[in-house]
Amino acid sequence: MSTSRIPFEEGIVVNKYVGRGFIAPPTIRDSISRLKYGFVKDVVNGKNIVLVDDSIVRGTTMKNIVRRLREMGAGEVHVRVASPHSDIHASWA
Numbered sequence: 370m371s372t373s374r375i376p377f378e379e380g381i382v383v384n385k386y387v388g389r390g391f392i393a394p395p396t397i398r399d400s401i402s403r404l405k406y407g408f409v410k411d412v413v414n415g416k417n418i419v420l421v422d423d424s425i426v427r428g429t430t431m432k433n434i435v436r437r438l439r440e441m442g443a444g445e446v447h448v449r450v451a452s453p454h455s456d457i458h459a460s461w462a
Contacts, residue, residue, distance in 0.1 A: 375419065380412035381434070402433040414442035424452045 387405040418438055425431055435446045 378412045380409045380416075380418070380438075381420075382407040382409065398429055399433060402430050406434055406437070408437060408441045410441050413438055416443060417445040417447070418443045419447045419449060421449045421451050423450075425450055 384405050384407065387401055393401050420431075420434065420438070422431065431448060435448065438446050
Protein backbone atom coordinates (compact mmCIF):
# COMPACT_ATOMS: atom_id res chain seq x y z
CA MET A 370 0.00 0.00 0.00
CA SER A 371 1.31 3.44 -0.90
CA THR A 372 0.76 6.81 0.73
CA SER A 373 -2.45 7.12 -1.29
CA ARG A 374 -3.83 4.16 0.69
CA ILE A 375 -4.88 2.54 -2.58
CA PRO A 376 -3.88 -1.15 -2.64
CA PHE A 377 -1.34 -1.91 -5.36
CA GLU A 378 -1.59 -5.08 -7.42
CA GLU A 379 -0.20 -5.81 -10.86
CA GLY A 380 -3.06 -6.92 -13.07
CA ILE A 381 -1.32 -6.46 -16.43
CA VAL A 382 1.49 -8.73 -17.58
CA VAL A 383 3.73 -7.36 -20.34
CA ASN A 384 5.27 -9.78 -22.84
CA LYS A 385 8.70 -8.25 -23.40
CA TYR A 386 9.32 -10.38 -26.48
CA VAL A 387 6.70 -8.57 -28.55
CA GLY A 388 7.89 -5.47 -30.38
CA ARG A 389 6.89 -1.87 -29.82
CA GLY A 390 3.36 -1.34 -31.03
CA PHE A 391 3.34 2.41 -31.49
CA ILE A 392 5.91 2.23 -34.31
CA ALA A 393 4.14 -0.61 -36.13
CA PRO A 394 1.94 -0.09 -39.18
CA PRO A 395 -1.68 0.74 -38.26
CA THR A 396 -2.94 -2.56 -39.67
CA ILE A 397 -1.11 -4.65 -37.06
CA ARG A 398 -1.08 -2.38 -33.97
CA ASP A 399 -4.14 -4.07 -32.47
CA SER A 400 -2.62 -7.52 -32.95
CA ILE A 401 0.60 -6.45 -31.27
CA SER A 402 -1.35 -4.96 -28.37
CA ARG A 403 -3.30 -8.21 -27.90
CA LEU A 404 -0.09 -10.26 -27.85
CA LYS A 405 1.90 -7.85 -25.73
CA TYR A 406 -0.49 -7.38 -22.80
CA GLY A 407 -2.02 -10.15 -20.72
CA PHE A 408 -4.37 -9.64 -17.78
CA VAL A 409 -4.74 -11.35 -14.40
CA LYS A 410 -8.51 -11.77 -14.17
CA ASP A 411 -8.49 -12.45 -10.41
CA VAL A 412 -6.78 -9.10 -9.83
CA VAL A 413 -8.94 -7.11 -12.29
CA ASN A 414 -12.41 -8.61 -11.91
CA GLY A 415 -14.78 -6.44 -9.88
CA LYS A 416 -12.15 -3.81 -9.06
CA ASN A 417 -11.85 -0.12 -9.84
CA ILE A 418 -8.56 0.32 -11.68
CA VAL A 419 -6.15 3.25 -11.75
CA LEU A 420 -3.85 2.78 -14.72
CA VAL A 421 -0.69 4.91 -14.75
CA ASP A 422 1.32 5.42 -17.94
CA ASP A 423 4.44 7.51 -18.51
CA SER A 424 3.39 8.72 -21.96
CA ILE A 425 0.73 8.26 -24.59
CA VAL A 426 1.76 8.55 -28.23
CA ARG A 427 -1.44 7.89 -30.19
CA GLY A 428 -3.70 6.40 -27.54
CA THR A 429 -4.52 3.29 -29.55
CA THR A 430 -2.71 0.93 -27.18
CA MET A 431 -4.26 2.60 -24.13
CA LYS A 432 -7.73 2.34 -25.70
CA ASN A 433 -7.20 -1.40 -26.23
CA ILE A 434 -5.91 -1.91 -22.68
CA VAL A 435 -8.90 -0.09 -21.18
CA ARG A 436 -11.32 -2.08 -23.36
CA ARG A 437 -9.70 -5.38 -22.33
CA LEU A 438 -9.72 -4.42 -18.64
CA ARG A 439 -13.47 -3.86 -18.94
CA GLU A 440 -13.82 -7.23 -20.71
CA MET A 441 -12.02 -8.83 -17.75
CA GLY A 442 -14.66 -7.39 -15.41
CA ALA A 443 -13.08 -4.17 -14.13
CA GLY A 444 -15.58 -1.75 -12.60
CA GLU A 445 -14.16 1.67 -13.35
CA VAL A 446 -10.92 2.32 -15.23
CA HIS A 447 -9.11 5.60 -14.55
CA VAL A 448 -6.10 6.52 -16.71
CA ARG A 449 -3.37 8.81 -15.36
CA VAL A 450 -0.44 10.05 -17.45
CA ALA A 451 2.55 10.79 -15.25
CA SER A 452 5.04 12.32 -17.64
CA PRO A 453 6.61 15.60 -16.54
CA HIS A 454 6.07 18.80 -18.49
CA SER A 455 8.89 19.58 -20.91
CA ASP A 456 9.82 23.00 -22.25
CA ILE A 457 12.61 21.50 -24.37
CA HIS A 458 11.55 20.80 -27.92
CA ALA A 459 13.18 18.14 -30.08
CA SER A 460 15.45 19.81 -32.63
CA TRP A 461 14.77 17.04 -35.15
CA ALA A 462 10.98 17.39 -35.04
